[in-house]
Amino acid sequence: MSQFHSVTFADIEMAAKHLAGIAYRTPVMTSTTVNQRTNSQVFFKCENFQRTGSFKFRGAYNALLQLSADQKQKGVITFSSGNHAQAIALAGSLLNIPTTIVMPEDAPSVKQSATRGYGAEVILYDRSETNREELTQTLAQDRGLTMIPPYDHPHIVAGQGTAAKELVEEVGGLDLLLVCCGGGGLLSGSAIAAKALSPNCKVIGVEPERADDATRSFHTKTFHTVNNPDTIADGARTPSLGKITFPLVLNYVDDMVTVSEEAIVRTMFFLWERLKIVVEPTGVLAAAALLEGVINEPDAKIGVIISGGNVDLSQVAQLFSSS
Numbered sequence: 001m002s003q004f005h006s007v008t009f010a011d012i013e014m015a016a017k018h019l020a021g022i023a024y025r026t027p028v029m030t031s032t033t034v035n036q037r038t039n040s041q042v043f044f045k046c047e048n049f050q051r052t053g054s055f056k057f058r059g060a061y062n063a064l065l066q067l068s069a070d071q072k073q074k075g076v077i078t079f080s081s082g083n084h085a086q087a088i089a090l091a092g093s094l095l096n097i098p099t100t101i102v103m104p105e106d107a108p109s110v111k112q113s114a115t116r117g118y119g120a121e122v123i124l125y126d127r128s129e130t131n132r133e134e135l136t137q138t139l140a141q142d143r144g145l146t147m148i149p150p151y152d153h154p155h156i157v158a159g160q161g162t163a164a165k166e167l168v169e170e171v172g173g174l175d176l177l178l179v180c181c182g183g184g185g186l187l188s189g190s191a192i193a194a195k196a197l198s199p200n201c202k203v204i205g206v207e208p209e210r211a212d213d214a215t216r217s218f219h220t221k222t223f224h225t226v227n228n229p230d231t232i233a234d235g236a237r238t239p240s241l242g243k244i245t246f247p248l249v250l251n252y253v254d255d256m257v258t259v260s261e262e263a264i265v266r267t268m269f270f271l272w273e274r275l276k277i278v279v280e281p282t283g284v285l286a287a288a289a290l291l292e293g294v295i296n297e298p299d300a301k302i303g304v305i306i307s308g309g310n311v312d313l314s315q316v317a318q319l320f321s322s323s
């Protein structure tokens with residue numbers, strides 16, 4: 001089996017069966033203002049309304065469900081201060097699988113308590129002294145836990161692809177699908193689903209300018225990384241695409257573009273004000289590419305994935321008042 005076929009549409013269909021009745025079928029929103037501004041028909045798939053506030057629940061549940069009985073009994077571990085942590089914690093509690101999340105001790109306390117609230121054991125570490133991968137490895141070995149990565153895993157990619165599958169099934173074939181990109185799990189899964197259900201649909205990935213590792217990797221077809229990029233889109237601060245997602249992105253995605261920090265903030269403001277939805281900075285990357293004119297595709301039917309809505313409200317207030 002070629003590495004390009006590490007995840008297929010059949011895997012996404014299987015994931016959709018696993019998630020039926022458990023993940024929400026999130027709403028698709030439209031806006032006359034957006035359609036007029038872009039001269040297109042735009043459909044926003046709103047994963048900010050997914051359980052735990054982002055699409056990450058789809059992949060997490062699909063991955064945990066398929067562990068062996070022994071792995072389920074011993075439990076899983078992951079490192080994340082963000083949406084993957086909450087997704088794993090909730091999926092574990094629904095499936096009765098113990099979860100351990102390794103987080104930096106300076107992670108926002110709302111995120112720590114949300115993750116504990118979903119039933120996970122949270123282990124804090126000091127960023128300046130501890131390498132989180134090593135700590136996670138050691139804990140996994142000592143406790144017999146299975147490590148669940150945030151994107152570079154076939155069951156995670158397949159789960160993430162179910163959002164785009166729902167979108168195309170609901171609104172019909174698309175000319176263009178825009179998807180944000182961190183480690184490329186959501187982008188690969190979405191591209192596989194879109195190409196299977198709507199073969200003429202172009203799929204474009206969107207990153208922050210300041211974290212353009214996947215865009216460079218895509219254009220040069222060689223592996224590029226970034227180190228701790230300074231972007232407000234925290235879900236896209238991942239250092240690079242993964243071993244599984246890089247070949248999938250090369251094979252299924254048509255183009256990659258970037259957006260500025262200012263574009264991200266303006267788009268957040270616009271979506272809060274016009275669509276009346278709570279969206280986080282990473283969640284609006286795809287919408288920013290369209291609304292800021294980085295992508296110009298008039299007379300087209302365009303899908304845009306809004307990936308999440310977990311944001312510290314005081315941080316948003318600050319962003320909006322200074323913009």
Ligand SMILES: *Cc1c(COP(=O)(O)O)cnc(C)c1O
Pocket residue numbers: 054055056082083084150151160180181182183184185186187235236238280282283307308309
């Ligand atoms: C994780 C995350 C992303 C990036 O997803 P990848 O699969 O790593 O590319 C984008 N938006 C939100 C809200 C996320 O939580």
